[in-house]
């Protein structure tokens with residue numbers, strides 16, 4: 069029976085996701101029509117419940133009957149010496165366990181180093197070899213200059229050299245949401261244990277999101293202290309220096325400053341050219357030097373540069389050619405960013421018969437929420453905006469942006485012609501892709 073459950077589950081999950089998330093997943097026992105699954109740690113348990121709960125439940129009901137239930141438990145790793153012999157098998161892992169998903173393209177090798185980021189880069193490189201040496205590391209810069217890339221490069225490096233390390237990377241918004249869910253479900257102990265006791269390296273991105281959220285700040289403060297006291301590495305990323313995190317308690321700000329504070333500056337033109345070349349190398353695609361210099365003249369942050377380059381490469385792949393004239397016609401929609409952002413809100417509100425304030429509000433009327441979704445999808449795919457920037461533009465949380473974009477993607481996959489036509493109209497109005505677009 070155990071094998072049948074695993075086999076049926078395997079058939080419903082892609083190989084890649086299976087290898088990623090189910091490497092130490094097993095059926096611990098079956099009590100009547102209740103199945104107990106076991107995984108290696110609480111992070112994987114959480115992720116499986118969230119992402120695969122429905123499919124696991126379906127399989128269990130298919131095999132054991134309609135009213136069957138399941139739970140996932142995680143194995144406690146006993147680190148005491150007396151028991152180390154017994155637990156040896158469980159402690160040796162051939163492959164790192166990804167506690168929270170990381171982008172494997174965010175490596176030190178894929179990062180261009182220049183005067184603008186050399187100090188930060190070296191601090192992170194050194195810390196990845198000696199976690200806890202600089203503790204905490206507080207990294208800040210303007211948006212899109214490589215903070216997430218650098219923090220995850222450290223995480224990827226550490227996991228590659230020591231697969232048994234447990235690295236948790238999450239935004240402060242995710243931290244807060246998880247905290248709220250845990251409070252509602254009465255699981256606060258589990259939540260606290262997850263980050264305070266289990267993580268060897270804790271990376272909290274976008275700390276500024278907690279401005280104005282005192283409850284989450286306090287929880288993070290205690291987590292910070294517990295992790296720090298245990299000598300585990302903490303990394304905080306922010307869009308401003310610690311002292312400018314207004315309304316954060318001064319004891320917290322001073323904790324952030326007690327290790328090392330590093331900043332990434334704006335890259336120079338030369339550095340941007342190198343970054344553009346690196347992006348093409350990593351993403352696999354090429355644009356000629358003339359166009360590349362034109363792009364670098366317009367965009368001064370790696371994130372915007374990346375959005376523009378990907379758009380040009382996508383065009384070239386679709387239509388087989390790309391010249392300067394086409395590049396010019398494609399890019400204004402991204403370059404005159406602020407105007408376009410305003411225009412985007414204006415056009416979608418007009419298209420869906422509402423006003424800009426409705427879109428930025430919490431109203432859930434059908435036309436308004438549809439306008440939001442289409443606008444967010446467009447901003448992501450055509451204006452090269454990150455989901456966080458979109459959140460700021462539409463006055464919505466990061467997770468609701470991600471969810472809305474996913475819903476549109478899903479509908480497009482299922483061939484929803486109405487959405488295609490809205491996007492096409494939007495595209496024409498905003499002067500995106502050359503006449504006719506790619507939709």
Ligand SMILES: Nc1ncnc2c1ncn2[C@@H]1O[C@H](COP(=O)(O)OP(=O)(O)OP(=O)(O)O)[C@@H](O)[C@H]1O
Nearest residue numbers: 178179180210211212213214215216217343370371
């Ligand atoms: N020095 C660099 N070399 C190569 N690519 C870079 C460099 N800096 C940034 N990038 C790329 O630019 C994009 C944006 O970087 P990233 O998301 O790390 O910025 P960020 O500072 O975390 O942004 P935010 O403030 O929005 O959180 C990423 O795809 C990243 O790989």
